[in-house]
Amino acid sequence: MIPQSCKIEQFFGQWESSVTYVACASDVDSYRMRDLLDLADPEALALWEGLELGYTDPAGHPLLREAIAGQYTRTEADHVTVCGGGAVEALFLVTNALLGPGDHAVVVWPAFEGLHRVIPALGAGFTTVRLDADHGWRLDLDAVRAAFRATTRALFVNFPHNPTGALPSRADFEALIALAAEAGVTVVSDEVYRYLEFEPGTTLPAASDLGDHTVSIGVLSKAYALAGLRVGWMATRDKALTRAARGIKDYTTVCASAPSEILALIALRAREQLVARSRRIILDNLVLADAFVRRHPGALAWEPPRATPMGFPKLLLPVPVEDFVRDLALEQGVLLLPDSVFDLDDQRFRIGLGRTVLPEALERLDDHLARRYRS
Ligand SMILES: Cc1ncc(COP(=O)(O)O)c(C=O)c1O
CATH class of the missing domain: 3.40.640.10 (Type I PLP-dependent aspartate aminotransferase-like (Major domain))
Incomplete structure (x- = not known):
């Protein structure tokens, strides 16, 4: 049984290590080991130490x-x-x-x-x-x-x-x-x-x-x-x-x-502490991403997400989204995920809301739109 190759893994394999800002991840900035152990109750800590x-x-x-x-x-x-x-x-x-x-x-x-x-x-x-x-x-x-x-x-x-x-x-x-x-x-x-x-x-x-x-x-x-x-x-x-x-x-x-x-x-x-942290990061980024999309009505449009660390905007510019994503990665070091990874051809890309570097990535995207498309 050999499934068709996994496009998303191939995409990240190709680009992730060569960009500065991964702005399309589906997860949230990872929690650190020592911070997690600080949350352990006595029973779990004993299990950890005697494991x-x-x-x-x-x-x-x-x-x-x-x-x-x-x-x-x-x-x-x-x-x-x-x-x-x-x-x-x-x-x-x-x-x-x-x-x-x-x-x-x-x-x-x-x-x-x-x-x-x-x-x-x-x-x-x-x-x-x-x-x-x-x-x-x-x-x-x-x-x-x-x-x-x-x-x-x-x-x-x-x-x-x-x-x-x-x-x-x-x-x-x-x-x-x-x-x-x-x-x-x-x-x-x-x-x-x-x-x-x-x-x-x-x-x-x-x-x-x-x-x-x-x-x-x-x-x-x-x-x-x-x-x-x-x-x-x-x-x-x-x-x-x-x-x-x-x-x-x-x-x-x-x-x-x-x-x-x-x-x-x-x-x-x-759970409450970990989830609250993730939600805080995502909701802060959501405000910025939503304002960004609204500031660029000639280039972008989206149906804002209701959940998850991501959104799926549409690119309104007359350039194939795959080319837009590639140029952005090469020229600005910012990685977005084109919709072809989802077998779609709808000029959309995934943007991730779970990373605290998103504000800097949006600045680069702003610069890219201004330079390349005067948007
Ligand atoms: C909808 C969905 N299901 C499952 C997974 C797999 O999660 P994991 O790689 O942590 O197993 C992902 C990861 O992106 C996902 O988006």
């Missing part, structure tokens, strides 16, 4: 699974499988467990590659349902229903959404889960940006709490700013899905790294 560096429980450390389950209402520790390869591994396991030759899936579009590139490699096919850019990145539920076939096994969704920052209403999200349940389709809900909503009270319920054939994917990379731990998880009350995914995990990572598990436990127990 034996052997194999760990393949399902995940029981205390870590309990802490993850603490984010859910009806999903328990037994329903959680910790993945030592991040959310990417969780998506890989779930996709492999759910789909085989001749099966069909529906993918809300655009989508992070981990949600769809593996599907064709398994001999399955998929139909995309596009978010509507002209109506606040709305998801058309009727279009999702119409995309279901007799062979549809899975619906892949990701809210809050990469790359648009879209966030549906709670009513729409619940209706989406209900229509999949009616059709007998398992919902794979990528919730890695959960808790990074801008408006208080807009956090969606977790899919795993809303149905028996739903799986929530989570990770410590985004809201917790701890991508280097590579700790992700899948949470589902579907026992057969858990069993199948764990069976596949015996051939991927087997178990998570022992130090990462304890650091993840510390982070989850200190």
